[in-house]
Amino acid sequence: MTEPLLEARGLTMHFPVRGGAIFKRRVGSVQAVDGIDLTVHEGESFGLVGESGCGKSTTGRLLARLLEPTAGKITYAGRDITHSSRKELAPIRSEIQMIFQDPYSSLNPRHTVGSIVAGPMEVNDIDPPGGRKKRVQELLETVGLNPEHYNRYPHEFSGGQRQRIGVARALALEPRLIVADEPVSALDVSIQAQVVNLLQRLQRDLGIAFVFIAHDLAVVRHFSQRIAVMYLGKIVEVADRADLYGNPQHPYTHALLSSVPEADPDSEAHRERIRLTGDVPSPINPPSGCRFRTRCWKAQDICASEEPPLVQLTSATSGHLAACHFPESRQVIPESD
Numbered sequence: 001m002t003e004p005l006l007e008a009r010g011l012t013m014h015f016p017v018r019g020g021a022i023f024k025r026r027v028g029s030v031q032a033v034d035g036i037d038l039t040v041h042e043g044e045s046f047g048l049v050g051e052s053g054c055g056k057s058t059t060g061r062l063l064a065r066l067l068e069p070t071a072g073k074i075t076y077a078g079r080d081i082t083h084s085s086r087k088e089l090a091p092i093r094s095e096i097q098m099i100f101q102d103p104y105s106s107l108n109p110r111h112t113v114g115s116i117v118a119g120p121m122e123v124n125d126i127d128p129p130g131g132r133k134k135r136v137q138e139l140l141e142t143v144g145l146n147p148e149h150y151n152r153y154p155h156e157f158s159g160g161q162r163q164r165i166g167v168a169r170a171l172a173l174e175p176r177l178i179v180a181d182e183p184v185s186a187l188d189v190s191i192q193a194q195v196v197n198l199l200q201r202l203q204r205d206l207g208i209a210f211v212f213i214a215h216d217l218a219v220v221r222h223f224s225q226r227i228a229v230m231y232l233g234k235i236v237e238v239a240d241r242a243d244l245y246g247n248p249q250h251p252y253t254h255a256l257l258s259s260v261p262e263a264d265p266d267s268e269a270h271r272e273r274i275r276l277t278g279d280v281p282s283p284i285n286p287p288s289g290c291r292f293r294t295r296c297w298k299a300q301d302i303c304a305s306e307e308p309p310l311v312q313l314t315s316a317t318s319g320h321l322a323a324c325h326f327p328e329s330r331q332v333i334p335e336s337d
């Protein structure tokens with residue numbers, strides 16, 4: 001196998017929590033991301049899924065090195081960028097781009113589409129052959145917008161169109177990797193598929209690798225080749241799409257899968273509905289051992305005393321890892337492509 005494009009080992013982000021009379025004393029930390037390993041290969045779409053607050057956005061920002069981790073290591077194209085300075089990161093900034101969830105707040109309302117999309121070229125002092133305007137117009141066309149809309153303002157566009165403007169901006173510097181943080185969750189369901197299809201086309205045609213962050217498994221189902229499931233700062237399962245959907249091992253993955261809407265109503269009969277009870281525990285003081293144990297119907301004493309490692313399980317195919325003392329291999333939803 002070729003060298004990974006991006007690799008994280010033991011990646012950790014603990015945010016300090018301050019207290020005391022003038023909020024100067026550190027009284028604890030939010031364990032937003034706690035020692036995760038993941039690998040993204042050139043040109044692949046890697047999905048990262050989990051409930052709100054589990055640490056997905058923080059992971060995305062760490063991978064794009066918008067945040068510096070409190071521990072662990074990030075390697076990009078063979079180079080350790082964990083603690084690289086702003087200056088050292090400059091050449092990499094153009095190769096790793098982000099698309100944000102909210103197309104309303106991520107575009108400056110006072111700037112024209114032309115200047116928004118040309119922004120990264122301006123910041124990096126890049127003059128493409130034919131000029132910036134021509135390049136912006138090509139990019140607008142690539143994302144399915146009219147190049148003549150160059151002089152318009154964000155408020156003149158619908159939510160889906162604004163997200164396309166954000167995608168065009170992310171493409172401006174010909175990135176090798178795009179971290180897309182819930183890029184469709186703020187959009188109407190009818191528009192979501194159009195934007196996902198656009199990203200899928202870019203991944204295929206331009207060979208761009210994606211880290212696609214979503215809070216449910218329905219969105220990444222047709223987009224990501226490999227998917228990691230995250231719970232309270234930890235990765236609990238990672239597998240190829242077919243293995244994850246067809247042979248989930250971790251109880252939390254089962255629960256997430258059971259809430260994915262099924263296109264074929266007949267298959268509902270095979271579906272076991274799992275309703276998770278209780279809230280996700282606080283990341284300030286997460287449970288010892290397995291973090292999912294407080295909501296897990298299979299939990300036993302060992303789950304409280306020992307944290308299960310993320311390992312290859314005998315009941316799973318090669319490369320399918322799960323962190324559970326009592327994994328199960330049950331067909332929940334057959335993969336239908």
Ligand SMILES: Nc1ncnc2c1ncn2[C@@H]1O[C@H](COP(=O)(O)OP(=O)(O)OP(=O)(O)O)[C@@H](O)[C@H]1O
Pocket residue numbers: 015016030031032050051052053054055056057058059215283
């Ligand atoms: N700058 C920060 N300072 C302190 N805590 C933070 C900071 N950023 C995130 N957190 C906390 O870290 C945890 C993980 O947040 P994060 O936004 O990464 O989760 P998420 O899975 O992306 O959630 P969502 O889907 O709601 O955006 C949360 O408890 C959040 O409140």
